[in-house]
Amino acid sequence: MSKLIIPKIIGHRGACAYAPENTLASIHAAADLGVEWVEMDVKLTRDNVPVIFHDEDLNRCTGGSGLVAETDFKDLRELDAGAWFGESFIGEKIPTLEEALNAVIDRNLGLNLEIKPCPGREVETAEVALDFATRIWPDDAPPPLISSFSYVSLESAMDMLEEWPRGVLIDEYFDGWRDIAAHLDAHTVNINGLTVTPEQLEDYLAFGKPVLAYTIDDPARAQDLFDRGVAGVFSNCPDVIREEIETLH
Ligand code: G3P
Numbered sequence: 534m535s536k537l538i539i540p541k542i543i544g545h546r547g548a549c550a551y552a553p554e555n556t557l558a559s560i561h562a563a564a565d566l567g568v569e570w571v572e573m574d575v576k577l578t579r580d581n582v583p584v585i586f587h588d589e590d591l592n593r594c595t596g597g598s599g600l601v602a603e604t605d606f607k608d609l610r611e612l613d614a615g616a617w618f619g620e621s622f623i624g625e626k627i628p629t630l631e632e633a634l635n636a637v638i639d640r641n642l643g644l645n646l647e648i649k650p651c652p653g654r655e656v657e658t659a660e661v662a663l664d665f666a667t668r669i670w671p672d673d674a675p676p677p678l679i680s681s682f683s684y685v686s687l688e689s690a691m692d693m694l695e696e697w698p699r700g701v702l703i704d705e706y707f708d709g710w711r712d713i714a715a716h717l718d719a720h721t722v723n724i725n726g727l728t729v730t731p732e733q734l735e736d737y738l739a740f741g742k743p744v745l746a747y748t749i750d751d752p753a754r755a756q757d758l759f760d761r762g763v764a765g766v767f768s769n770c771p772d773v774i775r776e777e778i779e780t781l782h
């Protein structure tokens with residue numbers, strides 16, 4: 534496996550300050566800004582199509598109703614995933630994983646694919662997503678970082694594709710996180726950079742793997758996290774973080 538080289542700034546859900554999150558437009562917005570990696574969330578429709586979408590519920594990002602887990606792909610595809618964000622994005626669709634991967638590859642981006650399973654679908658989501666991803670992802674490109682808050686999904690990813698790196702996502706610090714990260718042979722520890730305390734961050738860093746922090750749109754917070762040893766941040770406005778950090782150095 535090629536060595537994992539993680540950039541300091543990762544576009545969150547694409548570059549979702551500038552385009553509707555988790556759409557092809559958001560991937561292209563990130564690439565246009567010169568971002569090196571993007572993060573995207575993948576889950577399954579009722580009929581097992583892997584799509585790029587964050588919420589369980591369709592309402593916020595499409596104006597539709599109901600749960601992704603209870604919607605077939607053909608119905609989900611009729612929804613508009615751009616209008617809520619702005620008029621210029623009317624007609625944007627929820628992308629399939631395949632479409633999103635192809636856009637990421639075309640734009641020469643690195644990827645953190647977050648497995649965001651609908652409840653009860655932790656194993657299938659990892660298996661279906663990785664089955665698609667391994668068929669599409671170029672053999673000669675560094676593999677995507679596979680992350681999840683679902684340690685069941687990460688265990689499935691490990692069983693299926695041990696050589697692709699895994700990031701263990703932790704929202705709130707809890708005792709025992711280290712045993713889980715060790716069991717999953719985590720390559721990164723991906724934490725909530727807005728709520729982490731200095732003591733908790735020390736503990737994460739002592740694990741010895743790169744610590745990535747979400748979701749950081751304030752350059753001062755990003756700089757503070759970098760100064761403390763954080764390797765990378767996820768940002769909705771990666772260009773703002775980059776510009777401020779370049780100014781400070
Ligand atoms: O992977 C970092 C971040 O995306 C995790 O939280 O809820 O934005 O998917 P969320």
Ligand code: MG
Pocket residue numbers: 572573574647
């Ligand atoms: Mg995410």
